[in-house]
Structures are given as structure tokens and as C-alpha cells.
Amino acid sequence: MSALLDIKQLSLHTENVRLLYGVDLTIAPGERVGLIGESGSGKSLTAMAATGLLPTNIRASGSITLAGRPVIDASEHQLNLLRGSAAAVVFQEPLTALDPLMRIGRQIAEPLRRRAARDGQRLSGTELDAAVLAMMGDVALPDPERIARAYPHEISGGQRQRVAIAMALACKPSLLIADEPTTALDVTTQAEILCLLDRLVRERNMALLFISHDLPVVAGIVDRVVVLRQGEVVEAGPVHQVFAHPQHAYTQSLVAAAHAFDTALGAAP
Numbered sequence: 001m002s003a004l005l006d007i008k009q010l011s012l013h014t015e016n017v018r019l020l021y022g023v024d025l026t027i028a029p030g031e032r033v034g035l036i037g038e039s040g041s042g043k044s045l046t047a048m049a050a051t052g053l054l055p056t057n058i059r060a061s062g063s064i065t066l067a068g069r070p071v072i073d074a075s076e077h078q079l080n081l082l083r084g085s086a087a088a089v090v091f092q093e094p095l096t097a098l099d100p101l102m103r104i105g106r107q108i109a110e111p112l113r114r115r116a117a118r119d120g121q122r123l124s125g126t127e128l129d130a131a132v133l134a135m136m137g138d139v140a141l142p143d144p145e146r147i148a149r150a151y152p153h154e155i156s157g158g159q160r161q162r163v164a165i166a167m168a169l170a171c172k173p174s175l176l177i178a179d180e181p182t183t184a185l186d187v188t189t190q191a192e193i194l195c196l197l198d199r200l201v202r203e204r205n206m207a208l209l210f211i212s213h214d215l216p217v218v219a220g221i222v223d224r225v226v227v228l229r230q231g232e233v234v235e236a237g238p239v240h241q242v243f244a245h246p247q248h249a250y251t252q253s254l255v256a257a258a259h260a261f262d263t264a265l266g267a268a269p
């Protein structure tokens with residue numbers, strides 16, 4: 001089966017700094033891959049490069065193919081055709097994705113309308129309202145009628161992340177990129193959002209690129225992991241294998257830290 005996302009020998013650099021060195025990362029349709037590494041290792045830049053969202057001061061070399069189309073050096077028009085339908089991104093901070101001055105219902109309606117137009121459909125106002133409420137139900141937002149009328153600052157952080165997920169899913173992407181989607185949330189809400197993503201990705205048969213610095217978080221949701229350190233891939237493989245037998249000293253330290261945390265939790269009164 002041909003890859004949905006195929007990154008080969010991706011290097012990124014600014015005028016005078018190398019940020020990523022020869023990264024390879026492939027995701028098949030429906031596959032779930034974790035990209036892990038410490039802060040500053042290049043995880044977000046890899047995701048931005050995959051969707052053609054790199055800051056203008058960063059140059060890329062190597063090759064990236066998304067849904068069979070080249071991404072590096074693609075025009076904005078070509079990238080706009082890929083964004084949303086081939087891949088959609090959920091960011092760490094949901095407010096990044098939300099317009100503070102627009103009601104939640106309208107924000108979810110916009111990608112739904114665009115997706116329908118792309119499929120050659122024109123939704124009436126009533127159909128669009130119904131689709132928005134259905135989408136809010138899919139991401140388990142409570143009291144959807146009230147939240148549809150609310151502004152982003154009037155709902156909780158966890159609810160905002162559910163809205164951002166709804167907006168990403170409204171585009172029906174083949175690949176969902178989740179860039180540390182639970183880091184800004186408290187522990188209980190983190191677990192709920194992880195469960196939600198896990199369920200939605202399975203139900204919709206989407207591929208997932210899950211970015212995190214936290215190996216145990218990733219382990220529960222992906223099939224395979226790629227470990228980045230200082231801009232280089234140091235290890236990659238099936239998640240259970242990497243967890244049980246980490247080969248690289250850096251991965252070993254991540255696994256040891258996770259076990260130490262579990263032990264500390266087990267010992268807590």
C-alpha cells in the first residue's frame with residue numbers, strides 16, 4: 001500500500017542553523033504513529049513541514065509526499081487542496097485554532113461548509129446547523145446548543161480542545177496530526193481527550209501522527225513510534241518493542257523515567 005505521508009531525508013535549516021537532519025517518517029493509510037522527543041528536538045517543525053506550514057525563514061531539503069503530492073516547494077494553491085482533506089492539525093493550545101471573536105457554532109460550520117463544497121454539495125442553513133450539532137455530539141461536547149452560541153473564552157480548555165478536534169475532523173482528513181494536544185490540559189481532561197482521539201481515529205479509519213514528549217501517553221494510542229533527539233531520528237519501531245527493548249541510550253532514559261514515574265505513583269499513599 002502506498003504511504004499517505006512519506007518523509008524522506010528531510011533536513012531543515014535557517015540561514016545559519018541546522019534544525020533537522022535527514023529525518024525519515026512514513027505513515028500508511030489508517031496507521032497510527034507517535035513522534036516523540038524532548039522539547040526542541042524538532043517534532044513540531046516536522047509536522048509543520050509535512051503540511052507546508054514552515055515559517056518563512058526555514059528552508060527544507062529532502063522530499064515530502066502527502067496523499068501522493070509533493071509538499072516541499074508546492075504552491076499555496078496546491079497546499080490548500082491538501083490541507084484539511086489530506087491532513088488536518090490539532091495544536092497544543094486550542095486557542096491557536098479558534099477565532100476569539102466568532103461563536104463556536106460558526107467556527108465549526110466553516111470547515112463543514114468548505115468540505116461539502118469540495119464534495120460538490122451546497123448545504124442549506126438548516127442542514128449546516130444540524131451538521132454542526134452532530135459534529136459537536138461526535139466530540140462529546142455537553143449542551144451543544146449553548147456551546148454553539150458561546151465564544152471561545154466562555155468555555156473550558158478541554159471543551160475548546162474538543163471544538164478544535166471537531167474543526168479538524170469536519171474536513172474529513174485522511175491524516176490527523178495531533179501536536180501535543182493534551183499538554184495544556186489538567187490530568188483528568190488529558191485522559192478524556194486521549195480517549196476521544198483514540199475513538200475518533202478508529203471509528204473514522206484515519207491515520208494519526210501523534211506528537212508528544214511523553215512516551216507513556218503515546219504508547220497507549222499508536223502502533224509505531226519514531227524517536228527524535230536534537231533534530232535526528234535515533235530510534236523507530238513498533239511501540240511495544242521500543243518500550244520493552246529500547247536500543248538508544250536516549251530512548252532508554254525516556255522509558256526509565258516513565259517506569260520511575262509509575263513506581264512513584266504505585267508507592268503513593
Ligand SMILES: Nc1ncnc2c1ncn2[C@@H]1O[C@H](COP(=O)(O)OP(=O)(O)OP(=O)(O)O)[C@@H](O)[C@H]1O
Nearest residue numbers: 014019038039040041042043044045046055057213
Ligand atoms: N522559525 C524558527 N526559526 C529558527 N529556529 C526555530 C524556528 N522554529 C523553531 N526553531 C527551533 O527549531 C528547534 C525545533 O523546534 P520544534 O518546535 O520543532 O521543537 P519541538 O520538539 O516541537 O519542541 P516542543 O516539545 O517544546 O514543542 C528548536 O531549537 C527551535 O528553537
